[in-house]
Amino acid sequence: MPEHRWDSGRGPLHTRICDLLGITHPIVLGGMGGATSPGLVAAVSNAGGLGTLGLSGRRPADIPGLIEQIRSATTDPFGVNFLLFGVDDAAVDAALAQKPPVVTYAWAWSDQDLKPYVDRAHAAGAIVTYMVSGVPDARRAAAAGADAIIAQGSEGGGHVGLIGTMPLVPMVVSAVSPVPVIAAGGIADGRGLAASLALGADGVLLGTRFLATEESPLAPGYKQAIVDSDGHDTTLTEIPDLVGGSIWPGALARTWRNDFLAEWSGREAELRRRRREVARQVATARAAGDLRHVPLLFGQDAGLIDSIVPVAEVVSRIVSEAREIIEQRLGKAIAGG
Numbered sequence: 001m002p003e004h005r006w007d008s009g010r011g012p013l014h015t016r017i018c019d020l021l022g023i024t025h026p027i028v029l030g031g032m033g034g035a036t037s038p039g040l041v042a043a044v045s046n047a048g049g050l051g052t053l054g055l056s057g058r059r060p061a062d063i064p065g066l067i068e069q070i071r072s073a074t075t076d077p078f079g080v081n082f083l084l085f086g087v088d089d090a091a092v093d094a095a096l097a098q099k100p101p102v103v104t105y106a107w108a109w110s111d112q113d114l115k116p117y118v119d120r121a122h123a124a125g126a127i128v129t130y131m132v133s134g135v136p137d138a139r140r141a142a143a144a145g146a147d148a149i150i151a152q153g154s155e156g157g158g159h160v161g162l163i164g165t166m167p168l169v170p171m172v173v174s175a176v177s178p179v180p181v182i183a184a185g186g187i188a189d190g191r192g193l194a195a196s197l198a199l200g201a202d203g204v205l206l207g208t209r210f211l212a213t214e215e216s217p218l219a220p221g222y223k224q225a226i227v228d229s230d231g232h233d234t235t236l237t238e239i240p241d242l243v244g245g246s247i248w249p250g251a252l253a254r255t256w257r258n259d260f261l262a263e264w265s266g267r268e269a270e271l272r273r274r275r276r277e278v279a280r281q282v283a284t285a286r287a288a289g290d291l292r293h294v295p296l297l298f299g300q301d302a303g304l305i306d307s308i309v310p311v312a313e314v315v316s317r318i319v320s321e322a323r324e325i326i327e328q329r330l331g332k333a334i335a336g337g
């Protein structure tokens, strides 16, 4: 794939999201708690997208140092992500004190007021995005003042709702217009970006694709499982949350159907009883690098990923491919060629 250079930070696919977030390409890294690192975030931002650091579960005292690491590796915009259910307000304060350019939230309880979180981030000078898996939450986030809505379909890796990206994105676009929408869930290449733009989104957010890159902090075996997956071997389950002891508001986890899943599927009641014992077994397997006996989360788009490559290559390939589809294939369809 040829190296492309675009003029003055304006990419070949320029949307409202590029202006809003100050990025060259309309491509965002999902802020995956525990699966993103300052190095991965900086790599995505340096490639012209928006890197996002997942901060859920991080100690407030560690947050300034993590953000400093991003800033020492890129001068481009980046974001930080918080899951709102069970959020640690001290962690949010620690992040906002560092003035991150973008703050992205997701997964609030139904009775949680989003506006104070949006307002606090705005007051710190950040652009605010909010990830939803359905139309009611999209309306709620737009009413709270979010600057963009991420519509995440059930194909995606990690915690997702039950509606697929294809119907969800245009429904959310219609519900929150003129607030811009970023499509997520099952997108790993330029075909996904072109399709998302056609559905009315102004950009895409990718998780699984960026997990299988050279800069991703995941264990080599995790990256290889994504590469080896044909995309048909994931399932939606509550098993990872039962083991972790958390109730996720409205989500199931898209998880690799490995030996661990096979062992516990259909035995959830027993897993509830033996949760602490099984959590210890999972920790031991993880420490030993035995990834067939731990819950591993990734999306159906693993079937579109066949190599571990640098982040910059992922971004430039996606943009080139999407542009070619829009210019050539779609243009020809109109021209009848």
Ligand SMILES: Cc1cc2nc3c(=O)[nH]c(=O)nc-3n(C[C@H](O)[C@H](O)[C@H](O)COP(=O)(O)O)c2cc1C
Residues within 6 Å of the ligand: 029, 030, 031, 032, 033, 034, 035, 054, 056, 081, 082, 083, 105, 106, 131, 152, 155, 156, 157, 158, 159, 184, 185, 186, 187, 205, 206, 207, 208, 209, 297, 298, 299, 300, 301
């Ligand atoms: C391992 C893993 C952890 C994730 N953690 C978070 C998180 O902490 N916060 C969040 O907003 N989204 C999280 N997500 C969801 C991603 O941000 C993104 O929406 C999803 O990966 C998109 O689907 P894709 O994997 O098909 O690209 C996670 C996803 C994965 C695979």
